[in-house]
Amino acid sequence: MGMTMAEKILARHSGNSSVRPGDIVVCEVDKIIQIDLVFSASAEMPKRIADPSKVAIILDHAIPAPTIGDAEGQRIAREFARRFGIEKFFDVGRHGICHQVILENGLALPGQILTCTDSHTCASGAFNCVARGMGPLEMLQIMCTGKTWYQVVPTVRFDLSGKKPSNVFGKDIFLHMAGLAGSLEGRNIEFGGPGVTELSLDDRATLATMSAELSAEFTTFPADERVVEHLRSVTDEPFEPAESDRDAEYSAVYEIDLSRMRPYVARPDFIPHNTLPVAELNERVPIDQAFVGSCANGKLEDLRIAAQIVRGRTIAPGVRFIVTPASQRVLKEAVRRGYVETLLDAGAVVTNSTCGACYGGHMGVLGPNEVCITSSTRNFKGRMGNPSARIYMGSSATVAASAIAGHITDPTPFIGDRS
């Protein structure tokens, strides 16, 4: 019986010739990513760690430190990096949201296993890497022993074909998938088919990142030429991609024709089976805040389309439009290309790169009963601030168009033939 990408990677790392759903395997972990939030005065520190070269520390959730507690945690992180000789340390200035920094710097490689405490760690699946979020204690265990266990689960395959229209982005494809398949807890997601190569790396990363909202275990994409070319430009580390076998077994297969996709929106509180095309949102939803950002959609492509949409226009009165780049590198490039100036001219606030508003931490927290349209990752009650706030979700294009309109709207007329 053939294996899926995830099954192959788990088999290789556990010294098995094959694995099947239901198996529990103990695997060597290739990359261990620690974020700022795991370091605090009360957090336990190990006496020794297995291999410092496999560990990277990325400060992202609360930087530069908004509170004294955060500042203290980050001081401890610096001390930790020094003490254990951790060279891959992304301190303030080289920072960015961990998943973006991982992809930009080639920390996640095809065929590898990566772990991090953030629940959107599946983002690295965009590069054919088996990656998932873990609790802080389990991360400590992996740092110490270099290993952990995985239970092999069935895989759901999404076969992509066609080419997406210019008003459609990774987020729209994901929201469509969430309406189609619903929650996929206890299952892996695998993307394949000729449509994959049509997608930009940013769109693939959005899809992989957002899979966390379907509660999937691992999400994997094949490592095509575009992935390999990018990685070869940033790292010398060798890697071995895992392709799925032709006779791999899937618990379900969905066919998605990208050319038929439309801009989508999720209603507040959860995503599975809670999404619809923006054009079919019958009620008029006025907004208080529009947010473009997060590991899923604070990418250069997001800032580009947001700038394109607001160029020469003004943010609606009473609306705050907050744009948070996914990394310092994205911010720098967006400044260089003039996106930031265009956004500022329209009345947007462009912040430092951080998790910030995405988790209701800082720089864009919602007040009671406010309504927000976001292109970030999660729309749970209370996620971005007060639990009475209502969080809708769409692509960065939908968010930018809504910021101009003052209510949630289809971005298509705002994109037009502008480029």
Add this chain to the structure above:
Amino acid sequence: MNSAKTLIAEGRVWMFAEDNLNTDLMMPQTVFAKPLEIQLRSVFATYRPGWVDEVRPGDVIIGGRNFGTGSSRPASLLLKRLGVSALVAETINGLFYRNCVNYALPALECAGIRDFAREGDEIRVNFVTGRIENLARNDAIEVAPMPEFLRAIIQAGGIRERLKAEGYL
């Protein structure tokens, strides 16, 4: 710790049977840096105010589908500290399940559990055999037991105890 006992839970049922109950409800972001006592008071505080005063050691939580979806925060540790002895849910979110194992809170998936027991029923859950008995209604069902590999982590008291025993902490 009596290891056989940790793998057979017996207690009163609390129904948290809604689908997709998330970790933000069990451990809001606002208590991350707070002392344990305050963290414990925050568990389901907005979802079910007053529950933390009613839950007793040994009680069992019955959950719906995708129980514990959300972030990696150690919400299962808080449930354990409140005295919860077991979680049985229609399905359990993967990340939450890992945290249950790691913090030594035994957990099982059981399709149909929502209709098998009512709040306040006395139930017994055997994680070794997968047999779940409703003592109040004299009824039983069987599901796949907790895999032995994971039971061993729970019997060791969770991975923190293991790391300590192995000299890492």
